[in-house]
Amino acid sequence: MTNKEIQMQRMWQYFVDATVEIIDQKGIENVTIREIATKAGYNSATIYNYFQEVSHLIFFAALKYLNKYIKELPEQMEKGDNSLDKYLLSWESFCKHSFEEPEIYYAIFLANLGEKPEELLKYYYNVYQSDLFGDVTEDIKTLIAEYNLSTRSRNALDKSVQEGFLTKETVAVINERTVLIWQGMLITILNNRRHLNAEEATNKTMQHIKEIVNNYRLAK
Missing domain, CATH: 1.10.357 (Tetracycline Repressor; domain 2)
Structure with missing residues (x-):
């Protein structure tokens, strides 16, 4: 795995983990890009560099x-x-x-x-x-x-x-x-x-x- 792929995987994991925390705390129906960005410590625009839609983040968080x-x-x-x-x-x-x-x-x-x-x-x-x-x-x-x-x-x-x-x-x-x-x-x-x-x-x-x-x- 290249350094770029490692960095990308790390970023995905930050956002997925943040989504899981929101689901645990507030329920899956309250997951938003803004909430995820705040929880992960990044802005919303950064998330869209890795995920096209919030439904994809919810999908991977739900898999947990x-x-x-x-x-x-x-x-x-x-x-x-x-x-x-x-x-x-x-x-x-x-x-x-x-x-x-x-x-x-x-x-x-x-x-x-x-x-x-x-x-x-x-x-x-x-x-x-x-x-x-x-x-x-x-x-x-x-x-x-x-x-x-x-x-x-x-x-x-x-x-x-x-x-x-x-x-x-x-x-x-x-x-x-x-x-x-x-x-x-x-x-x-x-x-x-x-x-x-x-x-x-x-x-x-x-x-x-x-x-x-x-x-x-x-x-x-």
């Missing part, structure tokens, strides 16, 4: 809150006997943690990150990956690091096709429906449309996801 999910996920998936069981267990763990902290998971997986965020965020990931994900298997890293929820879910289903539990044709349908169900429940919770605690929301969401998967599961 995935630690509980990251730690639990490998142990949960070990309970599964096959790839499809592991897929369902990964969804259950994801639902549990996302419904406990809906604002955080909305910021990571659903918030508007501006035009064509993939290239920019992929570049940021290359810098932060080791700090964020530590020593986890590639399968787990894919589930954690894939910010595009549809791709994340699809990757997990592909192994079930290889093992003969699903057909290629049904994977796309399962993927779309399960993602939409989770999105709908998260938005419902955030908008206070239904008063469900995290456990109740997880149970209802998993009931729908399991019904969808079992409907397309091949007999073996």
Whole structure:
């Protein structure tokens, strides 16, 4: 890594850490560029030299809150006997943690990150990956690091096709429906449309996801 890259990484870390502090103290909904700049000890213009939008800073700060999910996920998936069981267990763990902290998971997986965020965020990931994900298997890293929820879910289903539990044709349908169900429940919770605690929301969401998967599961 060049001196310039080291300096850039250091500056990113200042601003991300400042954003995390604001989330801890005031809540994610109160994060602003001005607040971040004040907390980090720089002016707002400096932040825009490193981040195009405040949503990108919130995104990376929110990733810091995935630690509980990251730690639990490998142990949960070990309970599964096959790839499809592991897929369902990964969804259950994801639902549990996302419904406990809906604002955080909305910021990571659903918030508007501006035009064509993939290239920019992929570049940021290359810098932060080791700090964020530590020593986890590639399968787990894919589930954690894939910010595009549809791709994340699809990757997990592909192994079930290889093992003969699903057909290629049904994977796309399962993927779309399960993602939409989770999105709908998260938005419902955030908008206070239904008063469900995290456990109740997880149970209802998993009931729908399991019904969808079992409907397309091949007999073996």
